Amino acid sequence: MWQALYDNLEQTVAVILFGIGFTILLLQRNLIRKIIGLNIMSTATYLFLASMGYIQGRKAPIVTDGVTDLAAYINPIPAGLVLTGIVVSVSFTGIMLALTVRLYRRYRTLDIDQIALLAKGEDMA
Amino acid sequence: MTLARNFPFFSILVCLVGSVVTSVLKPRAAKALTIIIAGVVLVLSAFTLRYALALESAEPFMMGHFPAPWGNELRIGRLEALMATGISAVLFITLLAGFYHMPAFVSEKKLGLYCIMVDLAMCAILVMLYTNDLFTAYVFIEIMTIASCALVIVRQNGHTLVAATRYMIMNLLASGLVLLGISMLYGITGHLLMEPLGRSVRHIVETGQYMEPLTVVIALITAGLAIKSAMFPFHAWAPDTYAFAPPMSSAILSGLIGKAYIFLLIKFFYRVIGLDVIVGTNVDSVLFVCGVSGMLMGSVLAISQRDIRRMVAYSSVSQIGYIYMGLGMGTEAGVAAALFQMLAHAAAKSLLFLSTNELVSVSGDRKRFHYLHGAGYRNPVAGVVFTVGAMSLVGIPFTGGFIAKLNLATAGMPMGGWMRALVLIALAISTLLNAVYYLHTVVSLYRRAPAEIDYPPSHRVPRHAAAALVISMLLTVYLGLGSGPIMRVIEAGLKMFA
Amino acid sequence: MSKRRSDWEQRPQARFLRWMRDGYGALDDQITTSISQPAAPRPDQEAMEAHDILVGTHRHERELALDRLAHYDLQNWANTRGRKVLGRLYAVLALLLGLILIYFLLNTVAFMPRFASADVPANNEVIARYVEKGLEETGAINIVAGMILDYRAFDTLGESTVLFIAACAVLILLRIDLDDHGQPMQQLIAEESDDRHYEPKNDRILQGSAMVLTPIILLFGIYVLFNGHLGPGGGFSGGAILSSGLILYLNAFGFQKAGRFFTYKIFMWVSFFSLGFYGVAKAYSFYMGANGLHSGIPLGTPGAILSSGLIMPLNIAVGLVVACTMYIFYALFRKGGL
Numbered sequence A: 001m002w003q004a005l006y007d008n009l010e011q012t013v014a015v016i017l018f019g020i021g022f023t024i025l026l027l028q029r030n031l032i033r034k035i036i037g038l039n040i041m042s043t044a045t046y047l048f049l050a051s052m053g054y055i056q057g058r059k060a061p062i063v064t065d066g067v068t069d070l071a072a073y074i075n076p077i078p079a080g081l082v083l084t085g086i087v088v089s090v091s092f093t094g095i096m097l098a099l100t101v102r103l104y105r106r107y108r109t110l111d112i113d114q115i116a117l118l119a120k121g122e123d124m125a
Numbered sequence B: 001m002t003l004a005r006n007f008p009f010f011s012i013l014v015c016l017v018g019s020v021v022t023s024v025l026k027p028r029a030a031k032a033l034t035i036i037i038a039g040v041v042l043v044l045s046a047f048t049l050r051y052a053l054a055l056e057s058a059e060p061f062m063m064g065h066f067p068a069p070w071g072n073e074l075r076i077g078r079l080e081a082l083m084a085t086g087i088s089a090v091l092f093i094t095l096l097a098g099f100y101h102m103p104a105f106v107s108e109k110k111l112g113l114y115c116i117m118v119d120l121a122m123c124a125i126l127v128m129l130y131t132n133d134l135f136t137a138y139v140f141i142e143i144m145t146i147a148s149c150a151l152v153i154v155r156q157n158g159h160t161l162v163a164a165t166r167y168m169i170m171n172l173l174a175s176g177l178v179l180l181g182i183s184m185l186y187g188i189t190g191h192l193l194m195e196p197l198g199r200s201v202r203h204i205v206e207t208g209q210y211m212e213p214l215t216v217v218i219a220l221i222t223a224g225l226a227i228k229s230a231m232f233p234f235h236a237w238a239p240d241t242y243a244f245a246p247p248m249s250s251a252i253l254s255g256l257i258g259k260a261y262i263f264l265l266i267k268f269f270y271r272v273i274g275l276d277v278i279v280g281t282n283v284d285s286v287l288f289v290c291g292v293s294g295m296l297m298g299s300v301l302a303i304s305q306r307d308i309r310r311m312v313a314y315s316s317v318s319q320i321g322y323i324y325m326g327l328g329m330g331t332e333a334g335v336a337a338a339l340f341q342m343l344a345h346a347a348a349k350s351l352l353f354l355s356t357n358e359l360v361s362v363s364g365d366r367k368r369f370h371y372l373h374g375a376g377y378r379n380p381v382a383g384v385v386f387t388v389g390a391m392s393l394v395g396i397p398f399t400g401g402f403i404a405k406l407n408l409a410t411a412g413m414p415m416g417g418w419m420r421a422l423v424l425i426a427l428a429i430s431t432l433l434n435a436v437y438y439l440h441t442v443v444s445l446y447r448r449a450p451a452e453i454d455y456p457p458s459h460r461v462p463r464h465a466a467a468a469l470v471i472s473m474l475l476t477v478y479l480g481l482g483s484g485p486i487m488r489v490i491e492a493g494l495k496m497f498a
Numbered sequence C: 001m002s003k004r005r006s007d008w009e010q011r012p013q014a015r016f017l018r019w020m021r022d023g024y025g026a027l028d029d030q031i032t033t034s035i036s037q038p039a040a041p042r043p044d045q046e047a048m049e050a051h052d053i054l055v056g057t058h059r060h061e062r063e064l065a066l067d068r069l070a071h072y073d074l075q076n077w078a079n080t081r082g083r084k085v086l087g088r089l090y091a092v093l094a095l096l097l098g099l100i101l102i103y104f105l106l107n108t109v110a111f112m113p114r115f116a117s118a119d120v121p122a123n124n125e126v127i128a129r130y131v132e133k134g135l136e137e138t139g140a141i142n143i144v145a146g147m148i149l150d151y152r153a154f155d156t157l158g159e160s161t162v163l164f165i166a167a168c169a170v171l172i173l174l175r176i177d178l179d180d181h182g183q184p185m186q187q188l189i190a191e192e193s194d195d196r197h198y199e200p201k202n203d204r205i206l207q208g209s210a211m212v213l214t215p216i217i218l219l220f221g222i223y224v225l226f227n228g229h230l231g232p233g234g235g236f237s238g239g240a241i242l243s244s245g246l247i248l249y250l251n252a253f254g255f256q257k258a259g260r261f262f263t264y265k266i267f268m269w270v271s272f273f274s275l276g277f278y279g280v281a282k283a284y285s286f287y288m289g290a291n292g293l294h295s296g297i298p299l300g301t302p303g304a305i306l307s308s309g310l311i312m313p314l315n316i317a318v319g320l321v322v323a324c325t326m327y328i329f330y331a332l333f334r335k336g337g338l
Helices: A002-007 A009-027 A031-051 A077-107 A112-124 B002-022 B027-053 B078-104 B108-130 B134-153 B158-189 B194-207 B211-228 B237-244 B247-273 B275-280 B283-303 B308-328 B332-362 B380-394 B400-412 B417-445 B463-481 B483-495 C012-022 C024-035 C045-077 C081-109 C125-138 C143-151 C153-174 C204-226 C235-258 C264-290 C311-335
Strands: B059-063 B072-076
Touching (some): A009 B158, A031 B158, A077 A112, A077 B134, A077 C235, A077 C311, A112 B158, B002 B027, B002 B078, B002 B108, B002 C153, B002 C264, B027 B072, B027 B078, B027 B108, B059 C264, B078 B108, B078 B247, B078 B332, B078 B483, B108 C153, B134 B158, B134 B247, B158 B194, B194 B247, B211 B247, B211 C081, B247 B275, B247 B308, B283 B308, B308 B400, B332 B483, B380 B417, B400 B417, B400 B463, C143 C153, C153 C264, C153 C311, C204 C235, C204 C311
Antiparallel strands (some): B059 B072
């Protein structure tokens, strides 16, 4: 198993980073750190996807010198999927940061549990 | 007539282009355009249903000039068309009944943006119903996530932002899991469209070469979609979100958006993996246990709530539990029962959220039960509508909820031993628990109001909103009385679904 | 020494403290003692109603008192040991969950197809057609551009919609609306109300370098945009480069100067036309394709700028949407609007 993990080193690293990012998103109380965890998790997924496209000894999928042979180029599909994923990740990061700015403006703290407590306190007062 | 096969594509396009047009309109025009778009989608879906009922097998619709494994595809079948008609009907009624009190929750200048979000949520739901491609489903899952979060955020006070943040974080975790699952599935099969994927998966199961990654893929995607639709252990975001969002948003969120995720999960189970493989990996048993726990825990938690909107939100969790119990049975009858419960719940839940808002607003915007005494007299339409909705969720005969529970029990009968007993006992206990809090609420609505609280003078509900509420009530009753044809369509649709 | 008001005993705070000290019984006792006062042996209609009002009032106040007790508990619980223990327990459980997730995923990766080998399931007839026939069917030299804007164009439409909807969501959250008198409708903290609070005005180095760099960046962005189908690049990267040039200009020269050529109206109309064009063009293409009709858009000669059918206009549309979205994100975070 260690040999298989070493052969797929990119995927191994990607999966470990995914787990780390997932745990940060779940575990941290500070909102900015959660957003960083989200970004680590997304980037790890793109590394995983992109590593599935590479084939040794072949070039990027841009037709050069009119060669359209299958054996000359790497797999173009994961590149397209990663493109979509990056855009989605940017959008989510933007929205989460906007939420953080609004919450900070109102409650002056970045700790999500403290904010929840303050919000509940407002409800009862 | 072959124009009808373009209608699903037209309905998706109408929503998409409509949302872009809404971005440059003034708020009142935006509101009118959104309602018109919902009506157009309803009409198109009805015609698609008529067309699909005449089909012998599901028909693929190429999005572009290239057929299946190379280009994108939609697929039109009876089940998809029926669900689209049901969901767009509920959406249209919700928009009609709910828009008039939006100014109390949303400032005038953001109303246009709210309408964009409703349009895009509609578009995403339609795509998830009709799509035949896993990556398109992922992209539109993201659109639906952002749209549903924005539907909550529009009401900009502190609670709502905190609830929306929690909702967003859970959704992001789930999206990450789904994307990783889809990437792994692409890695072991090389396809993204569902039919070629299904063939590849069958090949994998036969040769046994990539079975471990396949199991993990199933687990990841199921976990992701279950978190998004508030299945039991992951339901923590649901009550706060539904309670603090504007009522129309809660109606759309709990009634329609959750169902689209579950429909995608069913599509994944049927078309990509195959129901026999799912049963073989015991994923359905996990869903069954979670569904049963959700049914019971949701009702237990709802009983202890003192605030009517949180109570309705917890009962949503319990009703989603029914759907997962039906899915978890692992048989076609179970899945058909789960689909009918999806329709019945969508109809009843939007009814409940809207009538709850009416009742709360005539009680001086106070949500505690103590203040709601006598609300049924102050606003008769909302009181009757709430009663019928509550009856449907409890499962009293002549309503959709009763037929749904009957179907679930009937689907549970042929199963062996402990599963059958568990299904029947869980249904019985949860019906009792539902009755405890719903009937208590209905009774307290019609009690005499306490004298020391002075209520504001009640405003008249506008005629179109009252008419929409009454129509949705009739829809619930129709689901209860005329469910035979609908169940036949569901069962026939499931046969051509794979 | 606390000064107490003369009617302290009737005030809700005193009642609440008494209730906390004595528990439920005290309030009930008060109810029963106060209603057993009336002299009439048989309670008449008036006394019945008075009784109901009293019970109702006390129940109303009991609700308020319950709320206050819960609030008091909540405030104190945050600082107690129960909370700290629960916090640590949550951290341990989340860490365990992360480790279990990593373990299962590593187990999976060990069985995945081998990296960089040509013998994987992903290397199948799908990419055979994309690579071999991509140039003649789509006219694009960049195979990835041909794939995302022709074969799988619906996904890219969805993706542009994701950007658009994210911009709308951030608009909902962060835009400062002006009411009819031009006053901001939302509260701002001091640092935000003056958008150059932390920066000096007219920084010479920044302005000097921006004057040189911005045209180069914008030109490069336009080049990447227009050549998306001929080389690496395309809508998304070109749009990102364009927006970075605009943001550099904005940073150096401020909102007033940037507002001369990029206002909110321009943002709205550019997004509207770009997305609308994309939707309509692709609708035409999908409709023609699904019904087996020929779409009639010429593919041109490969290698020329004006080739590959709809791919170049779509690249431009996508690039404009991306540029506008990134710019509006920046402007909203910095100032709450344009």
